[in-house]
Amino acid sequence: MTKTYISRHPLEGRIPLEPGIRAVDHLEVPRRQAIVTVMAADGEDTAVAAVLATMSEPSLRCVGPGEWLVVSQSETPEGLQRSLALVLAETAYVLDQSDGRIVLRLSGPNVRRILAKGVAIDLHPSVFGLGAASNLLCGHVNVNLARTGENEFELIVMRSLAESLFDDLRLMGREFDLSADFSG
Amino acid sequence: MASLIHCPHCGVRPSQEFSIRGDASVVRPAPEASDEAWHEYVHIRSNPHGRHREHWQHVAGCRRGLVVERDTFTHDVFSVTDGAAVAREGGR
Ligand SMILES: [Zn+2]
Numbered sequence: 001m002t003k004t005y006i007s008r009h010p011l012e013g014r015i016p017l018e019p020g021i022r023a024v025d026h027l028e029v030p031r032r033q034a035i036v037t038v039m040a041a042d043g044e045d046t047a048v049a050a051v052l053a054t055m056s057e058p059s060l061r062c063v064g065p066g067e068w069l070v071v072s073q074s075e076t077p078e079g080l081q082r083s084l085a086l087v088l089a090e091t092a093y094v095l096d097q098s099d100g101r102i103v104l105r106l107s108g109p110n111v112r113r114i115l116a117k118g119v120a121i122d123l124h125p126s127v128f129g130l131g132a133a134s135n136l137l138c139g140h141v142n143v144n145l146a147r148t149g150e151n152e153f154e155l156i157v158m159r160s161l162a163e164s165l166f167d168d169l170r171l172m173g174r175e176f177d178l179s180a181d182f183s184g
Numbered sequence: 185m186a187s188l189i190h191c192p193h194c195g196v197r198p199s200q201e202f203s204i205r206g207d208a209s210v211v212r213p214a215p216e217a218s219d220e221a222w223h224e225y226v227h228i229r230s231n232p233h234g235r236h237r238e239h240w241q242h243v244a245g246c247r248r249g250l251v252v253e254r255d256t257f258t259h260d261v262f263s264v265t266d267g268a269a270v271a272r273e274g275g276r
Contacts (some may be wrong), residue, residue, distance in 0.1 A: 063246070063247075064245070064246030065193055065266075120201075121195070121197070134194055134195075135246060136194070136197070136245060137198075137244045
């Protein structure tokens with residue numbers, strides 16, 4: 001017997017908040033995104049970091065020493081995993097996380113003030129600049145936060161906690177009329 | 185409790201991001217050590233008033249195990265070191 005599995009986004013049914021309305025501060029939720037964990041083998045931290053730094057499109061999110069999330073908009077999860085496993089060979093463990101993680105992209109002039117309600121790090125660009133990323137708590141939820149623009153941040157969260165984080169972000173953004181919608 | 189911990193990998197973070205895993209000064213005895221030695225290691229803990237070394241794990245950050253040296257009375261934190269570095273130093 002064959003079973004058909006349908007991929008369903010956990011925020012389906014909650015989004016869009018108000019169809020067609022996009023405020024200056026906006027929460028964009030990509031429907032599909034390739035997310036892969038790369039963990040350097042023992043003693044290979046610098047070698048793996050050097051290889052990852054040469055890649056152009058997929059963006060790199062620091063998780064901890066010798067561990068990264070690699071995120072790509074254009075590649076499929078399988079494609080990204082395969083190409084990373086190929087270039088990194090024996091130096092790292094590469095694992096597809098695309099089904100287990102959700103990306104939320106927050107942008108607008110007030111994003112720092114919105115995030116400051118849930119995040120305990122300094123988000124000033126001189127401290128947390130473009131390309132910076134870190135695992136941290138947003139409220140009670142573990143996220144990977146990255147600065148992807150001057151006024152743009154991406155949060156990567158476990159699929160099972162996406163609704164919780166989405167509700168928190170809505171509340172944090174309410175004073176700025178934060179809007180939310182899917183993209184891609 | 186000290187409310188801000190300077191993680192060597194992530195920077196200054198609130199203590200809520202960490203979980204305390206206990207005394208870092210005890211050393212695991214050899215497998216064939218006496219029952220008394222194992223009993224000491226597993227169950228007996230001092231409750232120091234002052235400087236203390238503890239294992240802390242940065243569960244909501246880099247997920248690394250750290251050794252935090254702090255004062256249990258004044259909440260001063262003296263040092264935070266990656267657990268692997270401490271183990272290497274101790275020859276473990
Ligand atoms: Zn850390």
